[in-house]
Amino acid sequence: MKKKLFTTLMMVCLFAAAGTLQAQLLLEEYFDYDAGRPLILDAIESSDNYDGVTGWSTQNNSKSGINCFDIVEGPLTYDGYIGSGIGNSVRYNGDDGQGPFKLFSENVNNDSTVYISFLVKFSGDETVTGGDYFLGIKMEPSATSTNWGGRIYAAVDPVYAGEEVSLGINKLSGGTTTWVNSATGPFLPANTTHLLVIKYYVGILNGSSAAEEEGNYDDIMSLYINPDPAVGEPETPDLIHQDASQKDIYRYASSGKVIGGARGIYLRPSVMGNAPVYQIDGIRVGLTWEDVLPASNSLKNVSAKNFSYHVDNKIIEVSASEFDYSSYVLTNLAGQAVLSGSLQSDSGKIDASKLNTGIYILNLKGNQQASAKIIIR
Structure with a gap:
C-alpha cells in the first residue's frame, strides 16, 4: 500500500482505560523561550508590543515600554502536576512597568466556567503589605481595554517564617477582597513553588440592561491552593468570592452593549511596590478541572x-x-x-x-x- 503523506495532528483524543481524556485547553504556556530575553522583546511606549515568538502583548499605555518580565533559566516544578518541569519560567522583577497579557483561544462567557492552573513562587526578601493583585483575567482582547476580573492578590511578611505569603481573591475591582485568615488559612512559605487553580464561573445576563442587572450579578470566583494533582476537584475551595452587588466580567455596559467574558490572562505589574517579586510557570487554561489537572499518569x-x-x-x-x-x-x-x-x-x-x-x-x-x-x- 502506498504510504500516506504524514501530517502532524496537534490535537487528538486520548483514550485512557477508564474512559476518554479530551483536554480542551484554551491556553498552554511553559515559557519555552530563550532564557535571558524579555517576555516581550523590543517593547516601546504606547503600543501593544505583540511578540511574535512568545505570543504575549502589553497593555497600550505610557508604561508599555518598561520591561519588568524576563524569561529565566529553568522551569518551576511541583510533584504530580502535568505542567511541572517544562521549558523555562518567567520572573517579574517588582518594577512598575508594562502589563503583559495573552489571549485564550476562545472567549468564555454566559453560564460557563473557566479553570486556570499555574505554578508560582514568591520572593520573601521584602515586606509587601499593600497586597495588590498580581494576576487577573483579561475581559476584552483590546490592548487599550482596562477591564480585568478574576484577580489574585498577594502580600508578603518575612516576620512569619514559613508562612510569609497571604493570598486573596476578588472577582473584579471594588467590593471586598477575600483573604486567607487565621481561621481559613493556608499561609504559604515564600521561595517555594505553589500550585494555584482558579475556577471562575461566568454567569448569565440578568435582565436586559445594566440598570436591570445591577444588584443581580452572579459570577463566582474560587481559588484552590496546592491541591493534590492526583485527586479530582476538591469539594470546597480554599477561597471563594461572590457578591451580587459587584459587577460581573460578562455584563451589560451603561451604553446597553454586552461586554466582557474570560478572554485572556493578565500579569499585573506592581503599583508603588504593592506586589511581590514572583516567578510563574506551567499555565494551563481549560473548561474543566480534568483539562488543567489530568491525573499524573494519564499520559503514560x-x-x-x-x-x-x-x-x-x-x-x-x-x-x-x-x-x-x-x-x-x-x-x-x-x-x-x-x-x-x-x-x-x-x-x-x-x-x-x-x-x-x-x-x-x-x-x-x-x-x-x-x-x-x-x-x-
Whole structure:
C-alpha cells in the first residue's frame, strides 16, 4: 500500500482505560523561550508590543515600554502536576512597568466556567503589605481595554517564617477582597513553588440592561491552593468570592452593549511596590478541572488513534493490533523535531532517555499515520 503523506495532528483524543481524556485547553504556556530575553522583546511606549515568538502583548499605555518580565533559566516544578518541569519560567522583577497579557483561544462567557492552573513562587526578601493583585483575567482582547476580573492578590511578611505569603481573591475591582485568615488559612512559605487553580464561573445576563442587572450579578470566583494533582476537584475551595452587588466580567455596559467574558490572562505589574517579586510557570487554561489537572499518569498508558503506548523510565513502547508504522518523530510543543528514527514491528520501542522532562507530540508514520501527546518524566 502506498504510504500516506504524514501530517502532524496537534490535537487528538486520548483514550485512557477508564474512559476518554479530551483536554480542551484554551491556553498552554511553559515559557519555552530563550532564557535571558524579555517576555516581550523590543517593547516601546504606547503600543501593544505583540511578540511574535512568545505570543504575549502589553497593555497600550505610557508604561508599555518598561520591561519588568524576563524569561529565566529553568522551569518551576511541583510533584504530580502535568505542567511541572517544562521549558523555562518567567520572573517579574517588582518594577512598575508594562502589563503583559495573552489571549485564550476562545472567549468564555454566559453560564460557563473557566479553570486556570499555574505554578508560582514568591520572593520573601521584602515586606509587601499593600497586597495588590498580581494576576487577573483579561475581559476584552483590546490592548487599550482596562477591564480585568478574576484577580489574585498577594502580600508578603518575612516576620512569619514559613508562612510569609497571604493570598486573596476578588472577582473584579471594588467590593471586598477575600483573604486567607487565621481561621481559613493556608499561609504559604515564600521561595517555594505553589500550585494555584482558579475556577471562575461566568454567569448569565440578568435582565436586559445594566440598570436591570445591577444588584443581580452572579459570577463566582474560587481559588484552590496546592491541591493534590492526583485527586479530582476538591469539594470546597480554599477561597471563594461572590457578591451580587459587584459587577460581573460578562455584563451589560451603561451604553446597553454586552461586554466582557474570560478572554485572556493578565500579569499585573506592581503599583508603588504593592506586589511581590514572583516567578510563574506551567499555565494551563481549560473548561474543566480534568483539562488543567489530568491525573499524573494519564499520559503514560494511553490508547490513542490507531495505536497505544506505555512509558517507563523514558522508554516508549508502542503497540497496535496491525503494526503499520515504520518510523516516528517526537516534537516539542513548539513543533520542533527533537527525536526521530525507525520502528521495528517486533518491539516498537523508542529510547527517549536523552530528552528533558516535558510534554511532546509522538508522531508515527507508515501505511497509517497517527499522533498523540505524550509525557516524558
